[in-house]
Amino acid sequence: MVDKLGVGIGWRPEIDLTVEQLDVDFVEVVAENLHVGHLPESVLLLRERGVPVLPHAVSLSLGGAEPVDAGRVAHLGGLAEALGAPFVSDHVCFVRAGGLDSGHLMPLPRTREALDVLVANVKAAQADLPVPLALENVAALLEWPDGELTEGRFLAELVERTDCLLLVDVANLYANARNLGTDVGRFLDEIPLERLAYVHVAGGVEHQGVYHDTHAHAVLPEVLDVLKQLRDRIDPPGVLLERDDDYPADAELAGELAAIRAVLA
Amino acid sequence: MATSWTPTSAGSAELQPEELGFLAGGPGRAAEVAIVTLVEAGAVRISRNGVVSPVRTQHRPWTPLEAYVLRAAPRSLGDLVSTVAGSTQAESLRQSLIGRGLVRSVGQRNAVRWARRLLVVAVIAAVLLSMGDLLSFGYVVATVVSAIVLSLLVGRAGRPLTGSGRAAVRRLDRVATTSNRPALVAYYGLLGKVEGHLVWETLGMAPTAAATLKRRPRRNNNGGSASCGGGGCGSCSSRSCGSASGSDGGSSCGSGSSCGGGGGCGGGGGGGD
Numbered sequence: 001m002v003d004k005l006g007v008g009i010g011w012r013p014e015i016d017l018t019v020e021q022l023d024v025d026f027v028e029v030v031a032e033n034l035h036v037g038h039l040p041e042s043v044l045l046l047r048e049r050g051v052p053v054l055p056h057a058v059s060l061s062l063g064g065a066e067p068v069d070a071g072r073v074a075h076l077g078g079l080a081e082a083l084g085a086p087f088v089s090d091h092v093c094f095v096r097a098g099g100l101d102s103g104h105l106m107p108l109p110r111t112r113e114a115l116d117v118l119v120a121n122v123k124a125a126q127a128d129l130p131v132p133l134a135l136e137n138v139a140a141l142l143e144w145p146d147g148e149l150t151e152g153r154f155l156a157e158l159v160e161r162t163d164c165l166l167l168v169d170v171a172n173l174y175a176n177a178r179n180l181g182t183d184v185g186r187f188l189d190e191i192p193l194e195r196l197a198y199v200h201v202a203g204g205v206e207h208q209g210v211y212h213d214t215h216a217h218a219v220l221p222e223v224l225d226v227l228k229q230l231r232d233r234i235d236p237p238g239v240l241l242e243r244d245d246d247y248p249a250d251a252e253l254a255g256e257l258a259a260i261r262a263v264l265a
Numbered sequence: 266m267a268t269s270w271t272p273t274s275a276g277s278a279e280l281q282p283e284e285l286g287f288l289a290g291g292p293g294r295a296a297e298v299a300i301v302t303l304v305e306a307g308a309v310r311i312s313r314n315g316v317v318s319p320v321r322t323q324h325r326p327w328t329p330l331e332a333y334v335l336r337a338a339p340r341s342l343g344d345l346v347s348t349v350a351g352s353t354q355a356e357s358l359r360q361s362l363i364g365r366g367l368v369r370s371v372g373q374r375n376a377v378r379w380a381r382r383l384l385v386v387a388v389i390a391a392v393l394l395s396m397g398d399l400l401s402f403g404y405v406v407a408t409v410v411s412a413i414v415l416s417l418l419v420g421r422a423g424r425p426l427t428g429s430g431r432a433a434v435r436r437l438d439r440v441a442t443t444s445n446r447p448a449l450v451a452y453y454g455l456l457g458k459v460e461g462h463l464v465w466e467t468l469g470m471a472p473t474a475a476a477t478l479k480r481r482p483r484r485n486n487n488g489g490s491a492s493c494g495g496g497g498c499g500s501c502s503s504r505s506c507g508s509a510s511g512s513d514g515g516s517s518c519g520s521g522s523s524c525g526g527g528g529g530c531g532g533g534g535g536g537g538d
Contacts, residue, residue: 014310042313
């Protein structure tokens with residue numbers, strides 16, 4: 001179990017002043033958007049205030065068939081050291097193959113062979129990172145055929161073999177439940193919650209019968225229900241609100257943070 | 266949905282802050298007012314590094330300039346001011362103010378410019394004719410005196426603002442206080458100073474955001490200090506203060522000092538990206 005983080009929000013340059021004014025206990029930054037030598041004034045200000053800043057990567061492509069890019073890992077590690085972050089994170093996915101970037105967090109086939117590849121890449125990244133690595137479940141619009149493990153078991157075995165932390169995105173879990181029929185209760189029962197680093201909460205919208213985890217819409221009550229189910233099992237070290245586009249007024253973001261706190265209470 | 270500017274009779278009773286901003290500092294100033302008005306309404310936010318981005322909010326009737334700001338964002342504050350100032354919406358605002366008798370048209374100002382040049386030609390011709398004994402000295406004196414008098418008479422007509430426009434700017438002075446932020450920006454501009462403080466500071470804007478505003482050196486045509494409407498030159502530009510040409514030194518903006526000659530500051534009014 002990691003140290004208590006509290007309730008946080010994703011720091012984004014467009015809402016930096018808003019984030020500074022909100023009642024948050026920690027923030028997360030997208031690692032690929034920052035340069036170690038030129039950290040944004042707002043991020044430095046938050047660090048001066050003692051607010052933990054956690055780097056969150058989207059480009060390691062840990063589930064990819066290719067070896068992990070050492071440069072990307074080094075950047076993530078450098079950022080962790082510059083920010084004094086207790087750990088860093090990325091996703092259980094791949095984002096490139098054959099020299100092409102997908103532009104999306106692509107789900108992995110839940111096979112033992114894919115798990116072996118993921119474990120190897122995670123171990124390689126961990127070897128070069130100065131802090132622990134947390135890995136996040138993604139929202140998928142499709143499932144690869146011939147899966148051998150449930151998503152919960154896939155993550156559980158990943159943790160078992162790499163000793164990584166988990167970053168559980170309850171909005172992604174809700175999206176998979178809506179779109180793919182993932183059993184939320186079973187997922188939460190199967191993952192090792194004692195290895196939970198923190199939780200992501202985000203908004204989305206249904207379009208033509210498919211739920212999209214947009215991070216640009218309000219958080220649905222159903223997503224908070226998933227958070228409640230997790231809270232019924234464990235008091236998570238931290239819960240972070242992600243908002244990446246179509247930013248609402250400060251009061252609306254504050255309201256969503258308050259709603260998260262209410263679930264955790 | 267954007268509302269339109271409706272030409273009415275001359276006068277400032279119905280003038281909106283961005284219209285007053287245009288009178289006081291040109292299209293760049295009007296753009297600044299539109300942005301600050303949207304900030305006040307919670308429709309946009311400005312980040313620490315000066316990116317203006319829309320806030321998801323309930324739609325309400327915006328002015329054409331405000332609607333353009335919302336469409337052009339996200340963009341850095343300085344770029345946004347320049348872009349909005351160079352927009353067709355800003356030009357429509359100018360035309361509306363011309364239609365209301367507050368701003369003189371380019372044609373009017375060009376006519377005055379040519380009239381002044383003709384007077385100079387007339388004086389030179391009279392002197393040359395006198396030197397060739399083709400004209401008596403008395404006629405030369407009469408020509409020079411007439412030219413000076415006529416030049417003074419048409420001088421006022423060469424200013425970008427009409428008397429009504431200048432009066433509106435003078436009235437703006439009374440309401441340009443920290444409690445009326447759009448009026449404050451309209452009169453002083455974001456880079457202007459009020460009570461010893463920069464306006465952007467007074468509004469709580471981050472220095473890095475204000476740094477994106479482009480302050481351009483003013484061309485001081487008459488050796489005097491330049492100002493627009495008597496309240497600084499926050500957004501003057503080559504097309505500011507109702508002047509579309511800006512090539513003529515000494516054009517005046519409300520208070521009579523020069524601001525139309527390509528100088529100015531605070532967002533580079535007439536640029537446009």
